[in-house]
Amino acid sequence: MRFQPLALSACLLFIPGTLFATEKSVYGLNEYVSLPELKLEVTAKLDTGAETASLSARDITRFKRNGETWVRFYLAIDDSHSHPIERPLARLSKIKRRAGDYDPAESQTYTARPVVELDFCMGGTLRTIEVNLTDRSAFQYPLLIGSDALTRFGALVDPSLKYAAGKPGCATVANSAE
Template structure:
């Protein structure tokens, strides 16, 4: 008889956790993402093991405009993107290099690589957020956009790796207020 009141009391402790989970959006391992700034929809891989988001880019050049740091790049997604994109440079990130990232000698091998970081407005499902994205050539991967845990936190995301495209096609308003 004493277990029944105790189990009821313990079950009440889990109610706040249930309401918190109800406020989050469940996404699949793979989603469609609209890069609002660039007016382009791309397939994305959601990776809770990665910290940052990465976008496939090539010919990445840093330059100064009116004393500010900028970056110019081409999307490395398909042949349709032949025009350069220019964005303010937010920062340069130091990303841990995997052993198979470099075909170089042990003497040349670095443990980290430097990547320029920009901000982009990204829409997944009905949610749009401004996230930081580092630029790197991802043509060897199946998904041109990788969304890491920092961005997933901004999306209030729960990731179900057994699902794909759980949020459906991006459906953010064309004139959207970006939630910060």
């Protein structure tokens, strides 16, 4: 098979255009994230190997309000978060347990976590993100952002960078359609 120089040139000219057709933002391994509804800014770890976002929470309870299931929780970030937060339950997420996190004699290799929607501001971008609630107080970062949320942010993650987006600076209304 012989390549035609004109066809090859046309293909090479087309490839860079397709790479930039979808605008992506470069973020570092760690970023500052604002949760405007909670009047809170936290540091987050961006993890392309995780599917969902996880926020550090404690005393998580489900309850009914007007026939709908809601979740009440406290942030497990530091001692200053002593007031409960209440949000509608979006769904329950099945999270695979790590090898050291379960007893092999048990049949459950998954744990069910409540998922709520929260507005996240990272850099200059604001999105409504589903986040599961679990106690992450043993971890360095109270917020883990997985691939679902990273996709919604149009994120490219460069693990050699930290805080590449700078401090969050977003408008007050999230765009959940993007």
